[in-house]
Amino acid sequence: MMTDFDITSKTMDGMGPHGTNVGLLRVLGPAHVWALGVGIVLVGEYMGWNFAVGKGGAYAALIACWFAGLLYSCVAMIDSEVTSTVAAAGGQYTQAKHIVGPLMAFNVGLYLVFAYTMLEAANAITVGFLIDTVAVMSGHDGLDQRPFIVLAIMFLAWLNYRGVLATLTFSLVITAVAFSAIIILFLATSPVFGGDVLRHRELMTDLPYGWLGVLAAMHFGLWYYLGIEGTTQAAEEVRSPARALPFGTLAGIMTLLIAATLTWYVCVGLMPWEYLGQAGVPLFDAARLSGSTFLMVLLGIGTLFATLASANGCINDASRAWFAMGRDHYLPAWFGAVHPTYRTPYRSIIFLVPIALIFALGAPLDQVITFSILSGLLEYTFMPINVILFRRKWPLDTIKRGYEHPFHPLPAFVLLFLCGVAYFAVFLGYGTQLVAMIAFYVIVSLWFHFWRYRFVRRAAQFTMPWPRPQGY
């Protein structure tokens, strides 16, 4: 029997404050969802993806780009269905709580927080590196990057503290500028439009590590898209979740597939793969090598904007996940507070700032990115399990979905397989981080199950107006 609530309805969508005295403000539209998703991820085209070139060579990075694109298309399809039904702050965390169970939810909440907080730290490192690069180019060697890293994180945390609409409108504008910069660079350098600076024939080489390198490149191939699933974090703050979330997420992945391919094409045609594979700001370097001052300035601004938009979205998403866990007492309830004036999860925003700073100031960029990727990878491994259980416990005729993804369970199995490939890719070269990360999650899982869970009300965790799951 179908439930009385309908996620596509304007008046009976089953959304509510879920136990908070003051609910989050519902002001966002599809464009904000797109900006949140693409805004977080677009920085992946400006830095980090190129480490895939280092792990396997230029062609390996392109193959990884497309296979990672397939992985994220599965993520977006699955996520759109579940999120357009479980539309609440916390995104995949709230999904796990309703579909798999509390411990899984706790882990997913931590995946989200660490994936985004590490990405935020990586963005801040890049801001510092970019400013240092510009300083060196203008004859000022030895710039201390740390004040710029601290300033970037503190400013964005303040912006998030003040309100979600201003924050995501800010992201929308700077994401649009950063995306346009990539398109302009492509058009200006492409021979189709009269440019004559790309040298693919002379710069492209064979696979330096053979096909093993192609597998290894999947590790940083994820960086082209990592974070697109963050659109779900705004679920409780969009005006029409059933429409805005699938539309914003799927439009986002299409945008990124185009941007990733264009980025690869321009960069590998402008610099040797050995340099590209270790570059800190590859698109900015590409603009420098184009010989155009205008492009160099534009891509410099684009890099800065992309990192700020991404860090901005990361603070937004990580704090929502932390807030949602506090609200459910998975974490101390103190974090579950909403600011009485700005209606933002202000305590969670403030608390995560020092964690981001510790890693931004003390860890190398590739390591920080790897921690972010690993948390993301663990989350993507959860998604196939989640959607299979969702369809099994609540078949299509029991709950109205805002969006139903096609070909189920094929996307789930493809996603699971590609996650397996990505684990192997991380294992090649970064096995210690993989073990450290899993060890961390095993220990905190035991801590949660045997200690923390006693403070959690049982039935109150289940806030969706759904019928009893089948088989329980």
Next chain:
Amino acid sequence: MAKYTPPVQGRVGQIIDVMVLLALTVGALYIPLWLKLAGSAHVADTPESPTWESLGQNPVMVEKWNQLGYSDPASAAEMITSRFDYSFSIGSLIVMIAIIIGYYAIMLRFSEKEYREVIAEKFNGD
């Protein structure tokens, strides 16, 4: 099913829980970096007096290195010759697979136990 009433956690207990989580985070993730136990394994076979030719660079590549600020082949030699070390043992691969599968298996098992309690308390009272 009888409704479970959780104990109220005091302020000190909340602070301790946050400190434990912070310690676990920094301990598991940051200390391996700090002790240089983590990181990618690289090997480099850099010749003593490298030339662009010995480094396998063609004229276009040399031009790009120069534009990037590497006018001397020696300054770019390590970057060009550095390679990841992808050698691994089947044993370590099997251990990694077992760790990942074991982690998910334990988590799903504990989650299922907790989930049944949630559903029972939520729906049995209806």
